[in-house]
Amino acid sequence: MKNHRKIRVGITHGDINGIGYEVIMKVAADNRLCEICTPVFYGSAKVAGYYRKALDMQALPFHQIKTVNYAKDGMFNVINVIEEEVKVDPGQSTKVAGEAAFAALEAATLDLREGDIDVLVTAPINKHNIQSHTFTFPGHTEYLEASVGNGQKALMILCNERMRVALVTTHLPIAKVPSAITKDLVVARLEAFDHSLRRDFGVQNPRIAVLSLNPHAGEKGLLGHEEEESIIPAIQEAYDKKILCFGPYAADGFFGSGNYKHFDGILAMYHDQGLAPFKTIAMESGVNFTAGLPVVRTSPDHGTGYDIAGKGLADESSMREAIYTAIDVFNHRQAFDEAIRNPLRKQYFEKGNDNVVLDLTKDDDDDIPVSVD
Numbered sequence: 001m002k003n004h005r006k007i008r009v010g011i012t013h014g015d016i017n018g019i020g021y022e023v024i025m026k027v028a029a030d031n032r033l034c035e036i037c038t039p040v041f042y043g044s045a046k047v048a049g050y051y052r053k054a055l056d057m058q059a060l061p062f063h064q065i066k067t068v069n070y071a072k073d074g075m076f077n078v079i080n081v082i083e084e085e086v087k088v089d090p091g092q093s094t095k096v097a098g099e100a101a102f103a104a105l106e107a108a109t110l111d112l113r114e115g116d117i118d119v120l121v122t123a124p125i126n127k128h129n130i131q132s133h134t135f136t137f138p139g140h141t142e143y144l145e146a147s148v149g150n151g152q153k154a155l156m157i158l159c160n161e162r163m164r165v166a167l168v169t170t171h172l173p174i175a176k177v178p179s180a181i182t183k184d185l186v187v188a189r190l191e192a193f194d195h196s197l198r199r200d201f202g203v204q205n206p207r208i209a210v211l212s213l214n215p216h217a218g219e220k221g222l223l224g225h226e227e228e229e230s231i232i233p234a235i236q237e238a239y240d241k242k243i244l245c246f247g248p249y250a251a252d253g254f255f256g257s258g259n260y261k262h263f264d265g266i267l268a269m270y271h272d273q274g275l276a277p278f279k280t281i282a283m284e285s286g287v288n289f290t291a292g293l294p295v296v297r298t299s300p301d302h303g304t305g306y307d308i309a310g311k312g313l314a315d316e317s318s319m320r321e322a323i324y325t326a327i328d329v330f331n332h333r334q335a336f337d338e339a340i341r342n343p344l345r346k347q348y349f350e351k352g353n354d355n356v357v358l359d360l361t362k363d364d365d366d367d368i369p370v371s372v373d
Contacts, residue, residue, distance in 0.1 A: 006038045006073050007118045007327055010111060012104040013043030013081075014123030015130075017089050017097045018304030019314035021051040024123060026316035027323065028060055028076045037327055040068050040077045040117055042104040048078070050088050055312045068116045081107050090310030098129030105143070106134075112295050113148050119296040119326035120144075123319070124304045127171075138171035140299065141290050148295050155192045155292040157265075158278045158301055159325065160285040164201070164265045165274040166193045177270045181213055181226050186234035189267060194243045196291035197265050199336040200329045206264040209254065210235055210247035213269045217250045231269075251277070275301075284317035287325045296329050298322040 014020035024041065025048065027033060045064055052059065063075040071077040081103040086096050105125070111117045122140050137143040145154040158165045168189050169180050190208060197206035212231060214224030221228050231248045238245050249259065251268070255277040260266055268274025279286055279301060286301030300318035308314055 006036070007330055008068070008071060008116070009037045009039050009323055009326060010068075010108040010117035010120045011039055011041045011043075011323070012101075012108050012120070012122045013041070013047070014101055014104070015093075015097045015126045015304045016044070016047050016086065016100050017092050017094060017309060018124055018126070018306060019302075019309050020123030020304070021048060022055060022309075022312070022314045023300065023316040023319040025051065025055075025057055025060060026314075027320045029058060030320075033323070034074050034076060037323070038071055038073045038075075038077065039323075040065075040071050040079065040111075042079050042081050042108045044080055044082050044086070044100070045078050046080075047082075047086065047088055047100075051310070054090070054310055068111050079107065091306045093126050093129045093306070095129060098126060098131070101125045101130050102132065102135050105140070109144065109147050112297075119298070119330050121319075121322050121326050122297065122299040124300065124302060126304055140297070141170060144290055144293060144295070144297055149293050152294065153188070153192065153292055154290050155189060155196060157193070157196065157289045157291050158275060158282070159201075159287050159289055160282045160321065162281065163260055163278065164197070165278045166196075166265060166267050166291070167269075167271060167274050168267060169270050171271065174270065174272075178213065178224075178226055181230050181269055183230045183234040183237070186210070186231055186267075187237050190234065190238040190243055190245050191241070192292045193265055193267055194238075194245075200289070200291060200296075200332055201264075202332045202335070203264045205244060207262070208243065208245040208265045208267055209249055209260065209263040210245055210267045211251045211254060211269055211273060212248035215250065215252075217248050255281070284315045285321050286318055287322045289325060289329065296326050296333070298326040298329070 011024060033039060045062055060076060062078045063072055064078050064080065065071060082100050086100060108120055112120050127139050135143065141154050141156050156167045156170050166189060168186055169177055172180060193208060194206060197203040210231065213226045216223055217227055227248050235245050235247055251273050254260060288299045288301050290297040300322050302318055305314055
């Protein structure tokens with residue numbers, strides 16, 4: 001990453017007919033945003049102008065730039081990814097909206113790959129209208145994995161101050177979930193989750209709860225065999241690798257009893273198993289974080305909000321939290337990487353002379369035995 005006086009946060013506009021512009025502009029209206037980072041908005045000043053008038057919002061001091069290299073600290077920088085006039089239809093799914101969403105995502109991803117922005121925050125897209133011969137992915141997560149993952153696998157984590165939920169499977173039809181739950185996949189997710197909790201969130205010795213796939217954790221095979229055949233062996237293997245993971249827990253009792261409060265992370269088997277309780281508990285503070293990749297990307301945990309688009313009813317809290325979380329993760333990663341970059345000097349006790357410590361990181365001429373009383 002290139003060094004900047006402030007962290008550069010790239011923000012994509014998402015679906016122009018959804019609530020993306022409203023929540024972004026509401027966050028941008030708070031002057032404190034530009035005090036903690038340099039926002040770079042990939043969107044359209046004209047579309048922003050449309051929503052400013054439609055929602056009767058105050059004029060924002062946009063700084064329009066051609067490329068991110070012209071971004072200025074202390075200002076809300078805007079890169080126009082669509083130069084021509086576009087028709088805005090709040091609440092409607094249109095081809096134009098899908099094309100505009102991809103244009104912003106493509107431009108921001110390129111700058112993220114080059115290190116010209118430090119983190120990426122994406123407003124919600126419509127996963128159907130964005131589909132084209134250039135975008136054939138179920139969502140942001142899979143696109144970023146293919147575009148900037150460098151062969152690494154993405155891990156979807158929903159988080160707020162109260163809980164962090166990771167998913168074994170993401171955008172997969174429910175009928176295909178059981179066959180996808182293998183021991184190797186669960187172990188890989190636990191390893192990625194454990195590493196993310198340490199590096200991205202600054203949690204030391206994280207405790208991870210693993211949810212079952214079937215009701216009542218399968219009842220020892222009576223209600224399903226995935227627990228006995230895949231999930232329990234995966235938990236044991238991961239635990240043997242010094243990952244503090246426990247379970248499997250039946251999802252209903254786990255959340256209903258408040259047991260989730262005793263863990264640093266929760267690994268759910270499929271999308272709605274983890275996201276339904278998370279969004280119920282998190283309310284407007286939830287954030288979708290794409291872990292496991294060499295780049296940092298977050299987004300609000302809500303969708304396009306077509307039903308309230310253009311009505312001034314959208315809550316910007318999740319977008320604000322997504323920006324703050326991206327900055328926090330970026331800082332946590334830098335601190336973590338710096339801490340392990342220079343490990344403690346290797347030392348050993350000389351056989352037969354237990355009171356001598358030799359420092360192996362020094363040259364021979366510099367080795368000075370130190371007495372240990």
